[in-house]
Amino acid sequence: MTEGQSIGGRPISLFYRFNPTAKAKFKVGFSVSRKIRGAADRNYIRRLMKEAYRLAANRYAPPGDEIQGGLEAVFLYTAAAAAGDRERQTLQGVQIALERLLDELVMKVMPQ
Secondary structure, three states: OOOOEEEOOOOEEEEEEEEOOOOOOEEEEEEEOOOOOOHHHHHHHHHHHHHHHHHHHHHOOOOOOOOOOEEEEEEEEOHHHHOOOHHHHOHHHHHHHHHHHHHHHHHHHOOO
């Protein structure tokens, strides 16, 4: 995402951009830093992020039909946050961080 914006946080950061030609209203992706050793650990954290998003998704409805295009977002779990912080690697810890980022995204993107 070269021309996008970001919302920083620990342990998850959010990168997003508005794509006026997108077919979907909201497209989301999940990534985990490769500095977290072991594919199994990265996949576990990615599954936690997907589940946390699934549980929170119906609270954050995408924009209505009056807006053309869509929003593209990527959630990135950073290695610095994971170092020695096992409690954030639970579903509840990831869910809290992800919902905080979604709240900030809604405040920035949705018109008041």
